[in-house]
Amino acid sequence: MNKLEDLLDNFWNTHKNNAGVAYVYTHKLSIAWVACVVFAVMLGFIYQGKAAMFRGIAESSETIISLPSPTEIVKIYVVPGQEVKPGDTIVVINRPDLTLRVAELTRELDALEGRSNLSSAEIDQKVAEVKANLESRRLTLLAEIRNLEAEYESNKAISAKLKSLSNSKSKADGNDAMAMRIKSLKNELAVATRSANEQIALLRGSNKLQKSSGKTEAANIRKELAELRKQQKELTQIAKENWVVGDVNVRDGEKVSSFAPIVTLAHKSPTLIRGYINEQIYENTNLGEAVKVTSLTGKGKAVIGEVVGLSSRIVPFPTRMWKMPEIPVYGREVTIKIPEENQFLLGEMVTITETSKRNLEKQQQKAKK
Numbered sequence: 001m002n003k004l005e006d007l008l009d010n011f012w013n014t015h016k017n018n019a020g021v022a023y024v025y026t027h028k029l030s031i032a033w034v035a036c037v038v039f040a041v042m043l044g045f046i047y048q049g050k051a052a053m054f055r056g057i058a059e060s061s062e063t064i065i066s067l068p069s070p071t072e073i074v075k076i077y078v079v080p081g082q083e084v085k086p087g088d089t090i091v092v093i094n095r096p097d098l099t100l101r102v103a104e105l106t107r108e109l110d111a112l113e114g115r116s117n118l119s120s121a122e123i124d125q126k127v128a129e130v131k132a133n134l135e136s137r138r139l140t141l142l143a144e145i146r147n148l149e150a151e152y153e154s155n156k157a158i159s160a161k162l163k164s165l166s167n168s169k170s171k172a173d174g175n176d177a178m179a180m181r182i183k184s185l186k187n188e189l190a191v192a193t194r195s196a197n198e199q200i201a202l203l204r205g206s207n208k209l210q211k212s213s214g215k216t217e218a219a220n221i222r223k224e225l226a227e228l229r230k231q232q233k234e235l236t237q238i239a240k241e242n243w244v245v246g247d248v249n250v251r252d253g254e255k256v257s258s259f260a261p262i263v264t265l266a267h268k269s270p271t272l273i274r275g276y277i278n279e280q281i282y283e284n285t286n287l288g289e290a291v292k293v294t295s296l297t298g299k300g301k302a303v304i305g306e307v308v309g310l311s312s313r314i315v316p317f318p319t320r321m322w323k324m325p326e327i328p329v330y331g332r333e334v335t336i337k338i339p340e341e342n343q344f345l346l347g348e349m350v351t352i353t354e355t356s357k358r359n360l361e362k363q364q365q366k367a368k369k
Contacts, residue, residue: 053353055296055321056275056336058344062246063265065237069258071095073250078263080248084239091250091263093235102228109221127200134196141189145182152178237263244268270344273305275334275352276317285310285334285354292355293338300343305352309335320349 074092078084155178246264250256273293277285285291287307294302311333322329336352344350 053351054275054277054334056273056293056334056350056352057318057321058270058346058348058350059272059274060267060270060346061272063243064261065091065263065265066259066261067093067095067256069095069097071235071256071262073252073254073256073262075252076248076250076263078245078248080245082245083268084243084245084265086239086241088239090237090239090245090265093237093262095231095235098228098231098235102225102232105221105225105228109218109225112218112221123204127204130196130199134192137192138189141185141192145185145189148178148182148185152182239265242268266346267340269340269342270346270348271338271340273336273338273350273352275336276315276321276329276331277334278329278331279314290355291336292353293336293344294351294353295344296349296351303338303342303344304355305336305338307334308337309333 072094074094076091077089078091084090243265244267246266247261248263249260250262256262285307287310289307291305291307292302293305294300314330315333317329317331319325334352338344
């Protein structure tokens with residue numbers, strides 16, 4: 001220390017006549033402060049818009065079992081903290097209203113199909129009656145027409161032989177009247193045939209219309225029945241993946257109101273990180289960006305996460321992240337998805353660092369070596 005002071009004194013004695021050196025030596029403290037400020041401004045400019053690190057809390061996505069209508073708990077097969085695997089039965093539920101509605105729709109569908117079959121039989125019977133009446137009327141008219149035609153031909157033959165009577169007005173009038181009667185009967189037969197055919201077409205058309213409307217109504221009932229039977233299957237809740245039972249809010253035989261949580265399920269390991277960036281820091285994290293997540297203690301392996309959500313407003317930090325209990329901290333919330341295979345604990349605080357997948361892979365390879 002004495003040597004350094006001697007060197008400075010020698011430097012000052014040698015250059016004390018130099019005005020610039022004298023000024024620097026006299027104002028060395030002020031110049032040091034100015035240099036520090038300039039250096040800080042330069043660092044702020046260089047790293048502007050980049051938050052090197054922020055903190056978050058490890059969480060897990062939850063699944064809540066509930067139904068949109070009042071239910072009755074038949075049997076609970078799990079307890080809080082129990083691990084369940086795909087295929088394990090969690091709870092069996094009963095919905096009396098669902099059972100009643102299925103029975104009503106089944107009876108309605110059976111009645112509709114019965115009415116449809118009965119209507120078809122009735123219409124077929126009416127068509128047969130119309131055809132029978134037409135045939136009877138046709139035979140009667142044809143018989144009368146044939147008799148009149150035979151009589152008409154006989155009269156014409158007699159008239160031809162009795163030339164003396166060929167100019168008789170009465171006879172001519174009689175033949176003309178008979179011809180008009182034959183023509184009238186033929187027209188009557190044509191009208192009866194046309195009317196019967198139209199009536200048959202109308203009956204068959206109404207039959208098709210009834211069948212079509214019946215099919216549409218039956219299809220709607222079957223569709224509703226299929227949906228209700230699907231809901232009946234869901235009354236037995238089966239685990240579809242590995243879960244840990246969180247809360248069991250009911251007991252066997254208990255009646256539960258609509259949308260009331262019955263059982264809460266969560267993943268065994270955290271799958272999400274809820275990060276918080278202080279509002280005083282401008283941060284340019286983007287959706288899809290890779291980040292490195294490590295334990296706050298620095299122990300354990302880091303995992304790579306992906307930013308999947310960015311809040312569009314400022315929110316308060318969790319109380320445990322406040323530096324002083326009386327002073328709330330606010331910032332932007334960031335949601336990060338991490339792999340299920342990790343060593344974090346639920347609720348553990350972690351450190352989040354912006355990085356790239358390539359850099360993280362290199363760090364992991366070095367750690368393995």
